[in-house]
Amino acid sequence: MISTARHHAKIPEFEQLLSAGNVAFNLVHAAYALGYAATWTTRWYALDTEAAEMLGAHYGERFIGFISIGTPTAVVEDRPRPALETIVSAWQDAAR
């Protein structure tokens, strides 16, 4: 997936980039909703200007990443997660 964020009078480029990221995220969700499995990877060739150009990104465009979609063949086991209270703070606590 390629983002073509560029100067716009009302929409900052970072919002355009975030929007492209959300398209990718929704694509992953849609694949799972249809019974497929999906992964989103960036990889070095998305970040390297010359390689990205070879893969179709034009000047000023950037790869959001690659969405691979396929038929799941195994149940993916979750990895250990941090306790939420160690990484999440409520808005009213933000000034502490």
Ligand SMILES: Cc1cc2nc3c(=O)[nH]c(=O)nc-3n(C[C@H](O)[C@H](O)[C@H](O)COP(=O)(O)O)c2cc1C
């Ligand atoms: C924007 C984005 C880019 C990613 N790029 C890579 C990548 O280049 N290589 C890779 O092995 N995994 C990549 N991943 C997968 C993540 O490393 C991770 O395995 C995945 O998001 C699942 O998260 P979890 O390990 O917290 O469950 C990417 C994920 C996201 C959301």
